[in-house]
Amino acid sequence: MTERxxxxxxxxLAVMSSRLLKDGQIVFAGVGLPLLAAILAQRTHAPTLTIxxxxxxxxxxxxxxxLPPSTNEQRCCRRANMLLPSTDVLxxxxxxxxxxxxxxxxxxxxxxxxxxxxxxxxxxxxxRLPGTGGGNDIASLTNMIVAMKHEKRRFVEKVDFVTSxxxxxxxxxxxxxxxxxxxxxxxxxDLAILGFDEKSRDMKVVALHPGxxxxxxxxxxxxxxxxxxxxxxxxxPTEDELKVLRHLDPDRLYIA
Amino acid sequence: xxxxxxxRKKTEAxxxxxxxxxxxxxxxxxLVKEGDLIGLGGSTMSRTPLxxxxxxxRAGAKGHTIARGISCQEGDLxxxxxxxxxxxxSWMSHGLxxxxxxxxxxxxxxxxxxxxxxxxxxxxxxxxxGAMGLxxxxxxxxxxxxxxGRLPNVKTMECPFxxxxxxxxxxxxxxxxxxxxxxxxxxxxxxxxxLPFLDADLAMAANRVVMTTERxxxxxxxxxxxxxxxxxFFTVDAVVEVxxxxxxxxxxxxxxxxxxxxxxxxxLLKKDAEKGVAEYLQxxxxxxxxxxxxxxxxxxxxxxxxxxxGRSINND
Numbered sequence: 409m410t411e412r413x414x415x416x417x418x419x420x421l422a423v424m425s426s427r428l429l430k431d432g433q434i435v436f437a438g439v440g441l442p443l444l445a446a447i448l449a450q451r452t453h454a455p456t457l458t459i460x461x462x463x464x465x466x467x468x469x470x471x472x473x474x475l476p477p478s479t480n481e482q483r484c485c486r487r488a489n490m491l492l493p494s495t496d497v498l499x500x501x502x503x504x505x506x507x508x509x510x511x512x513x514x515x516x517x518x519x520x521x522x523x524x525x526x527x528x529x530x531x532x533x534x535x536r537l538p539g540t541g542g543g544n545d546i547a548s549l550t551n552m553i554v555a556m557k558h559e560k561r562r563f564v565e566k567v568d569f570v571t572s573x574x575x576x577x578x579x580x581x582x583x584x585x586x587x588x589x590x591x592x593x594x595x596x597x598d599l600a601i602l603g604f605d606e607k608s609r610d611m612k613v614v615a616l617h618p619g620x621x622x623x624x625x626x627x628x629x630x631x632x633x634x635x636x637x638x639x640x641x642x643x644x645p646t647e648d649e650l651k652v653l654r655h656l657d658p659d660r661l662y663i664a
Numbered sequence: 665x666x667x668x669x670x671x672r673k674k675t676e677a678x679x680x681x682x683x684x685x686x687x688x689x690x691x692x693x694x695l696v697k698e699g700d701l702i703g704l705g706g707s708t709m710s711r712t713p714l715x716x717x718x719x720x721x722r723a724g725a726k727g728h729t730i731a732r733g734i735s736c737q738e739g740d741l742x743x744x745x746x747x748x749x750x751x752x753x754s755w756m757s758h759g760l761x762x763x764x765x766x767x768x769x770x771x772x773x774x775x776x777x778x779x780x781x782x783x784x785x786x787x788x789x790x791x792x793x794g795a796m797g798l799x800x801x802x803x804x805x806x807x808x809x810x811x812x813g814r815l816p817n818v819k820t821m822e823c824p825f826x827x828x829x830x831x832x833x834x835x836x837x838x839x840x841x842x843x844x845x846x847x848x849x850x851x852x853x854x855x856x857x858x859l860p861f862l863d864a865d866l867a868m869a870a871n872r873v874v875m876t877t878e879r880x881x882x883x884x885x886x887x888x889x890x891x892x893x894x895x896x897f898f899t900v901d902a903v904v905e906v907x908x909x910x911x912x913x914x915x916x917x918x919x920x921x922x923x924x925x926x927x928x929x930x931x932l933l934k935k936d937a938e939k940g941v942a943e944y945l946q947x948x949x950x951x952x953x954x955x956x957x958x959x960x961x962x963x964x965x966x967x968x969x970x971x972x973x974g975r976s977i978n979n980d
Contacts, residue, residue: 439760462784463707463708463710463859464861477708477923478734478736480708480709480710480861482914482920483920484859485858485977491858491859493860493865494861495785495788495789495792498784499785502804525781525810525811530814535769536769536773536779538755538765538768540783541755541784542785544805544806544809544811545786545806548783548804548805548806548808549804570811571810573807573809576808582808585807585808586804586807586808
């Protein structure tokens, strides 16, 4: 590859996920990279994007350099329209007011199920992870975008534990489990944008990021991806997007 | 007697009169009985009732079950001190900026403590059902996930009207709840700023409530702005004035998290988490002669910095 990149993998991840958010949408954002990408969208192509935080915030504008440590602190409340009890903001998902749920992921499988609870067997885990938070509620009740690093150990055939449901065993199994609506819409990684086959609900590549090959993405995935021959390539991050992003996270907490 | 009759009987037995309930942290810690299920207010690093946790750890309380919507660094301290060996929550770690808690991992992986994991909405609806005097509430999340299989007391049900599949989450009525607010009168009328989290439901659900507050205000001040009162006096059993009662966590509009103290804490636990947390408990929990001594050990510069940041919330 001869092209010189002036951005990090985490910056690609933030920019590419922010582009999936549309102006006017109501987005339920998790802390960390999803939060950063949502603010980036708000400050570039989606000025009327409404960001909801699990803590209970409706429509905050987080200040540059003042990124919150979770979605529950006062930094999440700047210039918000309303502060609700956490239960009631989560119930907005169930009522149907949220267009997109947007969160990070530790481990994902080919049907888009997410694990943030246990690595290994749940009874005797190799690692206990921090757990679902509102992740399960978001994944159960709305269309979701997940942003995560593309690594073989994170993209597995079957997750060790389904913390947040994607399409479960594929096909119509999600609906059969009682989850009539929602589901995983997109997975954004530092290598590609991925989606799911309408019928089998197997993960497929929607577009590769600049300079990424089909072989490279398959080599970094623990199961067989659906990759069409003439798969699209995403336009690289623009100077403007990178500038705004670096302004938002000057300490490079999430974009290093 | 049914569980509901028992709940009503406990409520009836409490003193609901408009009376002063002010006491010290130590006296309030004395309201906790052996085996009590304790509910904690606030969420993650915000309005954590740390002063009561501090007082209870110092009183040598052990083996409690603690329920909170989202847990944070206080979870390390409640595990390591032995105060808690069973947590009911949706998430537990130090906080995103400081990685996955080694103490949470050690205690749960080695089965020294139980981490009972519910979705955040399920936690909220469990407290709400408790607050409503109902045995359960239905919801549409958690279905199809592996969370369901690991929980001892969750069921799927059919809606009696539509036949839809729903999840029934059981009411959670803690024996005692600790809640910290910005201001409260001597009777227990509590007003809070910022995110209300699950606190009003928690207060209504619990069988006893200890309210710690940044400052005690007069009942006249409460009556001038009753629309700001979130928790009524008759649910409250003790009022304790504790300035910086969430330090080193946040109290909206008063102080932000003490970020450099959290860095210090994370560094202390980096090499040997168990040794580090023991050292931390010794220095900040067991040794201080009182709450002011504890705050002194956090440091005046840290206090000032956190307060400056906290108060600047509406500067624009």
